[in-house]
Amino acid sequence: MDNKYGGAHSRSAVTSYLAINVEPMLRDGRAREAVRNELVTAAAELHQLAGWMAYDTGHADVGRTHLRTALRLCQQAGDDGLSAEMLAAMSHHAAFHGAPESAVDLALAARQTAKRAGLPALQAETAVMEAHGLALQRDMQRCLAAMRDAENAFSEIDTADVPSWLRYFDGAYLSAKFAHTFRDLGRPQEAERFARRSLEMSAGYERGRLFNTALLASILADMGRPEEACAHGALAV
Missing domain, CATH: 1.20.58 (Methane Monooxygenase Hydroxylase; Chain G, domain 1)
Structure with missing residues (x-):
């Protein structure tokens, strides 16, 4: 639902579920260590989702709080992979x-x-x-x-x-990050090439397609190509 409709669509449902269902289980639940670690990891993933939803809807401080909570839970579960994912998200923010x-x-x-x-x-x-x-x-x-x-x-x-x-x-996601990077290096030709590649994405990521289309529009504007920039901006809208 988040990928299809954006963070504002389901954020209240996610945060309510965390507060009403997940936090009491983490605080009061009793389980074997393996089961406990699975629960903690699942809670970390849900906090990560809530963090991105908050970030995408302009609530940066709330998003940071969710990601820090997610990182703490990953470390508690001893999950290096998911810990690295949370740190990467915090770097993105x-x-x-x-x-x-x-x-x-x-x-x-x-x-x-x-x-x-x-x-x-x-x-x-x-x-x-x-x-x-x-x-x-x-x-x-x-x-x-x-x-x-x-x-x-x-x-x-x-x-x-x-x-x-x-x-x-995937390749489209990496291309989008390369486009951001080249744009901020002041190399718009490379940025445009990777921004166009970033639109070759899998189905189901409408939110990502929106972001990548807007990115291409901004790069085209930087290059002094306003008609193309406006066309892609309109498509993003």
Whole structure:
């Protein structure tokens, strides 16, 4: 529902379920360790969803609180992969809100954690998060090196080993992050190429298609092509 209709559609249902059902289970429930860890991990994933919903609807502080809670729960369950995913999300938030130093620090922590998890898809994602933060710092050399790391890790992905919570991370998603990174490096030609690739996405991600179409429109505007920019902006609307 979130991917199809956006965060505002279901956010109240998710936050109510967390407060009324999930938090009491975490606080008062009794279970074997393995079951407890599954519960904690599921709660972390739901806090992550709530965090993105809050972020997408302009409630940045609420989103950060959900992601910090999710990270704490992942660490409590000993799940390095999901911990790295939360750190990557926090890096994304920091980059979007104009805090590149925090974005890079969080991405580096995410990369270290992803390395322990041993998931190439996660290593690619965390590397491109670092690249975007470095682009905002105008550190081109380190940024391009991080992008190469992302490409190399992406080429090693075995889809059979990708966990369900990371299956959104595909070539279109990576292309969108590359487009953001090249745009912020001031290299619009490369940004346009990757923004167009980002629209070759799987069905069911209407929200992502909206974001990527708007991204392409902004890049075209930066390049002084207002008619094309307006056409893609209208399509996004």
